[in-house]
Amino acid sequence: RKEVEQDPGPFNVPEGATVAFNCTYSNSASQSFFWYRQDCRKEPKLLMSVYSSGNEDGRFTAQLNRASQYISLLIRDSKLSDSATYLCVVNRVAETGANNLFFGTGTRLTVIP
Amino acid sequence: DAGITQSPRYKITETGRQVTLMCHQTWSHSYMFWYRQDLGHGLRLIYYSAAADITDKGEVPDGYVVSRSKTENFPLTLESATRSQTSVYFCASSDPNGRGGARTQYFGPGTRLTVL
Numbered sequence: 001r002k003e004v005e006q007d008p009g010p011f012n013v014p015e016g017a018t019v020a021f022n023c024t025y026s027n028s029a030s031q032s033f034f035w036y037r038q039d040c041r042k043e044p045k046l047l048m049s050v051y052s053s054g055n056e057d058g059r060f061t062a063q064l065n066r067a068s069q070y071i072s073l074l075i076r077d078s079k080l081s082d083s084a085t086y087l088c089v090v091n092r093v094a095e096t097g098a099n100n101l102f103f104g105t106g107t108r109l110t111v112i113p
Numbered sequence: 114d115a116g117i118t119q120s121p122r123y124k125i126t127e128t129g130r131q132v133t134l135m136c137h138q139t140w141s142h143s144y145m146f147w148y149r150q151d152l153g154h155g156l157r158l159i160y161y162s163a164a165a166d167i168t169d170k171g172e173v174p175d176g177y178v179v180s181r182s183k184t185e186n187f188p189l190t191l192e193s194a195t196r197s198q199t200s201v202y203f204c205a206s207s208d209p210n211g212r213g214g215a216r217t218q219y220f221g222p223g224t225r226l227t228v229l
Contacts, residue, residue, distance in 0.1 A: 004155070043203055043220035044156070087155065096169050098144060098161055099207065101218060105155040 001026050006088050006104035014112050017078045021107045023071040023088030030102075032091035033064050035073050037084045038106065044087055047073075078111045085109070116140065119204050119221040127229050132191045134224050136204030144207045145187040146171075146218060147179065149200040156203065162187055194228045201225050 006023045013019045025033075033050035048055065050062040050071055061074040071088055088104040117138040126132050136145065143164050148156040148171075158171030160179040168179050176198060178190045191198055205218040 043222050045220070046217055094169070096163060098163055098169065099209075100158060100161070100171070101146075101156075102158075103148075103156040105153060 002104075003027060003102040004088050004090055004104035006107050008105055008107060010108040010110060012110045012112055013078055015078055015080060017111075018074065018076045019078060019109060020075075021073045021086055021088070021109075023073075023104055025069050025071070025088075025090045025102075027090070027092065027102075028066075028069065030069075030090040030092050032099075033062075033071050034089040034091070034101075035060075035062060035071075036087040036089050036103075038087055039084045044103075047086070075109075078109075080111050080113060083109055083111045117204060117206055117219055117221040119202075119224050121224060122222065123225050125227045125229065126194050128195060130194050132194050132226065134189045134191075134202055134204075134226070136187045136189070136221055138185055138187075138204075138206045138219075138221075140206065140208065140219075141184055142206035142208040142219075143184070144209070144218075145181065146205040146207075147177070147187070147189045148203045148205065149173065149198075150203060150223075151200050159189065159202075191226075194226075196228050199226060199228045 035047040036044040037047045038044040050064045054063045059076045063072045085106040085108045087106045120135045146161040147159040150156045162168045162181045202224045204221040207218045
């Protein structure tokens with residue numbers, strides 16, 4: 001079973017729409033949770049961390065349910081510039097003390113004019 | 114602010130050849146990582162390093178060798194390239210004492226490697 005599972009999409013939505021992505025993780029020892037964004041043929045970049053209480057950053061809202069091992073990302077009022085692949089990422093501390101990240105395969109979003 | 118750079122950006126090689134991918138960061142981050150990204154698998158950790166002269170295996174280390182003699186450099190070597198190593202390789206770094214701590218990783222632009 002994969003460490004992190006995401007719906008690969010693609011999601012094609014019109015500008016202004018609200019879109020939600022979901023993700024599940026398999027290891028209950030996972031400690032921290034993130035959404036990264038990756039543009040086509042570019043490197044991943046941190047979009048936002050995800051906290052148990054839920055957190056918001058402008059049009060983006062992230063939620064975490066530790067009991068269900070489920071993470072979500074909601075994008076409101078979609079912009080053309082939101083078109084990208086969104087990677088669900090979890091963190092676990094290795095025995096060596098390193099913070100290792102485990103990545104989902106990503107959900108591709110295209111916002112249509 | 115140079116950040117983290119990788120070279121070469123594109124590389125085509127043949128099966129059996131040795132290839133070294135370079136990664137250089139200017140932030141003096143203690144942690145550095147190598148990932149490969151393939152369709153259907155997402156990013157997978159190959160090797161990581163907590164500091165100079167300290168390296169450890171990740172999820173998919175077979176066929177790869179790393180070294181870290183200096184904090185700023187973390188080269189990845191494919192000792193005898195195979196077609197299955199055709200991939201996009203990303204280097205990343207993180208700073209336990211920085212904003213976001215060790216959990217926030219900053220990625221280089223990637224190297225697209227094709228093994229024929």
